[in-house]
Amino acid sequence: MSNSGPQKLLIQMSGAPGGGKSTMARLLQRSIGGLVLDHDIIRSSLLEDYSNVPFDQVARSAYRLQWAMAEQAVKQGLIVIVDSVCNYQEALDQGSALAKTHGYAYWYVECRVEDLTLLDERLRTRKPMRS
Numbered sequence: 001m002s003n004s005g006p007q008k009l010l011i012q013m014s015g016a017p018g019g020g021k022s023t024m025a026r027l028l029q030r031s032i033g034g035l036v037l038d039h040d041i042i043r044s045s046l047l048e049d050y051s052n053v054p055f056d057q058v059a060r061s062a063y064r065l066q067w068a069m070a071e072q073a074v075k076q077g078l079i080v081i082v083d084s085v086c087n088y089q090e091a092l093d094q095g096s097a098l099a100k101t102h103g104y105a106y107w108y109v110e111c112r113v114e115d116l117t118l119l120d121e122r123l124r125t126r127k128p129m130r131s
Helices: 020-034 039-049 055-075 089-101 116-125
Strands: 009-015 033-040 081-082 106-110
Touching: 009 020, 009 089, 020 033, 020 081, 033 039, 033 055, 039 055, 039 081, 039 106, 055 081, 055 089, 089 106
Parallel strands: 009 081, 009 106, 033 081
Antiparallel strands: none
């Protein structure tokens, strides 16, 4: 980081559940600042409020909310770290387009765990969320 102020940076985390996205997002946030948008928290909150709405509809709403929040944070000049699975090309396209539109650098970070035993252990030992 330069002394001229915070860098305009949008970081998009990607990877399987238990792959370390949230851990890496928090470490990045501690290191460079900015706002972490955790898709699991957004979706879980919506699922709790709208338990009668089909899961796929809530998931789409969670992505729309995540990107609306990311855009507002970018407009405020904040570093933004988007923490979501990114299973679809559309999610990657939205991140890179948002960054380009607002003159932000775009970093795509894919978290992978090659050791399936470790991945299974992470999934079994973490606190489950509604999503």
